[in-house]
Amino acid sequence: MAKARRGRKRPPPTGDPDPGGSAREHWRADGQPKTRFDHQDDANRSSLRLRLEEGADLDPYRCSFCGGWHLGNRQE
Numbered sequence: 001m002a003k004a005r006r007g008r009k010r011p012p013p014t015g016d017p018d019p020g021g022s023a024r025e026h027w028r029a030d031g032q033p034k035t036r037f038d039h040q041d042d043a044n045r046s047s048l049r050l051r052l053e054e055g056a057d058l059d060p061y062r063c064s065f066c067g068g069w070h071l072g073n074r075q076e
Protein backbone atom coordinates (compact mmCIF):
# COMPACT_ATOMS: atom_id res chain seq x y z
CA MET A 1 0.00 0.00 0.00
CA ALA A 2 1.90 3.00 -1.27
CA LYS A 3 1.21 6.36 0.16
CA ALA A 4 0.46 8.92 -2.48
CA ARG A 5 2.12 12.16 -1.56
CA ARG A 6 0.49 14.90 -3.43
CA GLY A 7 1.61 18.47 -3.14
CA ARG A 8 4.33 19.75 -0.89
CA LYS A 9 2.31 20.98 1.99
CA ARG A 10 4.29 21.46 5.12
CA PRO A 11 3.20 23.16 8.27
CA PRO A 12 4.72 26.65 8.40
CA PRO A 13 7.73 26.82 10.70
CA THR A 14 7.01 28.75 13.82
CA GLY A 15 9.30 31.56 14.80
CA ASP A 16 10.96 31.85 11.40
CA PRO A 17 10.25 34.87 9.26
CA ASP A 18 8.22 33.83 6.28
CA PRO A 19 10.32 34.37 3.14
CA GLY A 20 8.19 36.27 0.71
CA GLY A 21 5.77 36.98 3.49
CA SER A 22 6.19 39.37 6.36
CA ALA A 23 9.80 40.17 5.50
CA ARG A 24 8.97 40.91 1.90
CA GLU A 25 8.64 44.61 2.59
CA HIS A 26 12.28 44.63 3.62
CA TRP A 27 13.75 43.06 0.47
CA ARG A 28 13.87 44.08 -3.12
CA ALA A 29 12.92 41.73 -5.91
CA ASP A 30 16.59 41.03 -6.65
CA GLY A 31 17.25 39.86 -3.10
CA GLN A 32 19.04 42.96 -1.89
CA PRO A 33 17.77 44.74 1.19
CA LYS A 34 15.97 47.97 0.49
CA THR A 35 17.39 51.30 1.52
CA ARG A 36 16.57 51.79 5.16
CA PHE A 37 15.73 55.07 6.80
CA ASP A 38 15.81 55.49 10.53
CA HIS A 39 13.19 58.21 10.52
CA GLN A 40 10.10 58.90 8.52
CA ASP A 41 11.40 62.38 7.78
CA ASP A 42 14.43 60.93 6.02
CA ALA A 43 12.26 58.60 3.98
CA ASN A 44 9.91 61.45 3.08
CA ARG A 45 12.79 63.63 1.98
CA SER A 46 14.26 60.89 -0.18
CA SER A 47 10.86 60.15 -1.63
CA LEU A 48 10.42 63.78 -2.65
CA ARG A 49 13.90 63.94 -4.14
CA LEU A 50 13.35 60.80 -6.22
CA ARG A 51 10.02 62.17 -7.36
CA LEU A 52 11.66 65.39 -8.56
CA GLU A 53 14.78 63.82 -10.04
CA GLU A 54 13.43 60.61 -11.49
CA GLY A 55 9.69 61.01 -11.45
CA ALA A 56 9.46 58.00 -9.19
CA ASP A 57 6.24 57.61 -7.29
CA LEU A 58 7.38 56.05 -4.05
CA ASP A 59 5.72 56.07 -0.69
CA PRO A 60 7.52 55.73 2.61
CA TYR A 61 6.26 52.90 4.76
CA ARG A 62 7.19 51.43 8.09
CA CYS A 63 8.94 48.08 7.87
CA SER A 64 7.86 45.59 10.49
CA PHE A 65 10.90 43.46 9.71
CA CYS A 66 13.66 45.90 10.67
CA GLY A 67 11.63 48.68 12.27
CA GLY A 68 12.97 51.24 9.82
CA TRP A 69 11.40 52.96 6.85
CA HIS A 70 11.59 52.00 3.20
CA LEU A 71 10.30 53.45 -0.03
CA GLY A 72 7.93 51.41 -2.10
CA ASN A 73 5.77 51.67 -5.17
CA ARG A 74 2.31 52.98 -4.59
CA GLN A 75 -0.11 50.19 -5.33
CA GLU A 76 -3.75 51.08 -5.31
Ligand SMILES: [Zn+2]
Nearest residue numbers: 026063065066
Ligand atom coordinates in the same frame (compact mmCIF):
# COMPACT_ATOMS: atom_id res chain seq x y z
ZN1 LIG B 1 13.12 46.70 6.62
